[in-house]
Amino acid sequence: MSHFGVRPYPEPSESLSSYLLRLASLNGIPNITAMLRVLGYSQSSEKKLCHIRPYQLESMADALAPLLKRDAADIVSAFKNQADASLLYKPSRMIQDLRTQHIRICPHCIVSDGYLDFQWSMAHIAHCPKHHSLLLDSCPLCDQPFSLSSELFVGCPHCYHPWSDSPLESHKISSLEMQLWQVLTTPQADHQFLLDVITSTIAIYARPYDSVHQETIRVFHFSEYSHHVSKSYELIFSDKARKHWQRTCFEQRSGLMPLGDKAIYIPINNWLRQLGHYPMSLTPFIADKKSEPLSLLPEYQEFLKPLRLRLTTSVDDRRYQIPKRFLRELLPLSPHAFQRFITTHNESIIHQPPQKPVEIIDLKFIASTLANKVRHRSAQQIIVEPKSIGLSQHLTNINHLILDVLIDVVEGSLERLDSKRVYISAENYRNWLDVQLKKACSAPISAKKMKRTFGCPNDEFLHYMYTTEGVMGMAGAQYQLIKSLQRPMDLSVPAGAND
Ligand SMILES: [Zn+2]
Ligand SMILES: [Zn+2]
Incomplete structure (x- = not known):
């Protein structure tokens, strides 16, 4: 093939995969896999389209250019922000890559415009910016996730449920979400911070307990994702929603009462920690104060990679597990002391797979043992x-x-x-x-510790009791100690101390 017979231009903010799909269907290429083959790609490239990188976009533009009889640079610039790592990817963010792996659609836009908007695949977006209706994460009729096929422009590729039948339900949108609709078109300085806030909320709200263990998360497909994102915005804005979450946490974790509030509210505290130094200064964004209660817990198991599912059998158990590094914040014991205590109950420690060795401790077990x-x-x-x-x-x-x-x-x-x-x-x-x-x-004590404990009335006196190793001799320590306690003195002096 020297070039395509039909060569449309990409629509504004059209996703790259949507454009390839349209090109295929207009030129009699049966599906996206065949289209990628025409461009010289293997079958596995289809999934990579969701997370395309700048250099991959460039090589794809090079392959497309002769077929479209267009400059490769023009093709790159049409899709540039879909591969812009500085905008879409941030390693320290709770959801590192903003691009979802699953296809999301607005059925109303598809019917009127006939293409997929790239913004629909952004993890922080719940609603269609045009229709203010929740984006679909799977077919409302058969619940199947969408696949990249030209049927998608008309209806569900699996059950052929037509999009033209979809009832339009517009929602009130929080001003934060509205502001973040502009991330791609007109990026602003504070967008990265706001994205940190909302993605942390989405991830922690999805799996409050796992979020304590896993800090870097990508969005995995689940059918109510948009609904979940919408609720996450609510959590930021609604005092009522937060109180409801707090109550749920308490009910779920009341077994931890002997360990105190810090242990009970780990997920909430983790959230506040993620939100950084000005968590609730977001309140000026509040658009709609009345809100229905959040349907939190059981957790959305589909949301995170179910790595830890392998570790324990019961969902409940995971709710009480924390990494060992958190113990110090929760309980007053020194890590050393606590380790001694924990290791007498070895079964409570679970090791994560080798790539990320984290010792997990079961708080419920500790709480019940110590109650x-x-x-x-x-x-x-x-x-x-x-x-x-x-x-x-x-x-x-x-x-x-x-x-x-x-x-x-x-x-x-x-x-x-x-x-x-x-x-x-x-x-x-x-x-x-x-x-x-x-x-x-009965053990040597360091002079430093000795001085700290008793003060140092007489440096010279302390000095001649040092052994060559720099620690105070046992008997010398005893001597000083007894003197300070004003008990009868035992004048035994360590060997060599009289020189
Ligand atoms: Zn729409
Ligand atoms: Zn369907």
């Missing part, structure tokens, strides 16, 4: 806090006490798991402190 450690204070118990003097005098700290209460080394209870107050009987506390002191004295 009986959180109790009201009984009359016999005293309160021990981080600043309690006895702790430093016995060379220990509150984290050790919390840990020993948690793992049943000493009997006591905790005010909450996210606080650092321990309830313990005076006798138990005294005995525990004695053990801590002995432990501390």
Whole structure:
């Protein structure tokens, strides 16, 4: 073939795949695969059309140019913003690539215009900018995802349901979505930030619990995607919607009550974190304050790559899993202390596949194991806090006490798991402190720690007790300690310290 007989120009904002499809059908080429073959591409190139890169667009334009009897540069410029990585791709964004992998359509536009608009494939768009109706992610009749075939211009390629029958339902559009309709045509400086906000919301709203584990996400097809995006805008604007989400979270995760609010509201806090430093300053965008409750949870399983489905059998379980790195934010224990506690219950740790090793910890398991450690204070118990003097005098700290209460080394209870107050009987506390002191004295202690604990009344005195390794000798530490506690002195001195 030297050139195509019919050579239409692309329509404004027509998608590249729509243009190729039209070219094919006008020139008697049966389908998009055959069209790509004419251009010298393999069958697998069809999927790549959704995420075409600048150099791929250039080589496709080179292949098209002689067939269209047109300049390759003109072809590139017609589709340039569909391959513009600086606009469409951002690695740090929750949805990295704004281009959806599935075909989305406005049935009304298709009937009147006869082509697919590239904007419909943008992840942050819920509605057709012309008709203000929800975009279709699959056929409303047979629920099949759309395929690139020329039947699509008339109706569903699978069940032949015609688009001309589609009832027109226009919606009120938030001003944020309206503003973001212009991302392709008239990009503005704050668009990238606004895209961060809405894509984070879409992803976290789709899978609130997985979003804690997986930070980089592409949109996978699911049939109610547009509806979901529309609800995401609502979440940003509606106080009512957010409160509803908060309530749902609480109901779903009330088993985590012993671990405190931070653990219960991880998905919401994760969302606020993603939104960055001015989450709710978006309120001026509010267009429509009345809103129906969000239908959140169960999660949209189709939305994210179901990588973690392989890890656990029950959907519920995943709702309680967090990466180990989050533990420190949730619970007051040092990571070291917590690791010791966790590894005594190995079954709660699940390793993700090797390409991204993340230790996941089941919060529900921890909460249920520890629930009986959180109790009201009984009359016999005293309160021990981080600043309690006895702790430093016995060379220990509150984290050790919390840990020993948690793992049943000493009997006591905790005010909450996210606080650092321990309830313990005076006798138990005294005995525990004695053990801590002995432990501390039986191991070398660094001079730095010693000074921090007691202050340094006499540098010279401390100095001659150092061993060659730079740590204070055990007996020397004991000596200083006993002196500070004003108990009878034990004057044993480490060997060599008198030189
Ligand atoms: Zn439309
Ligand atoms: Zn259908």
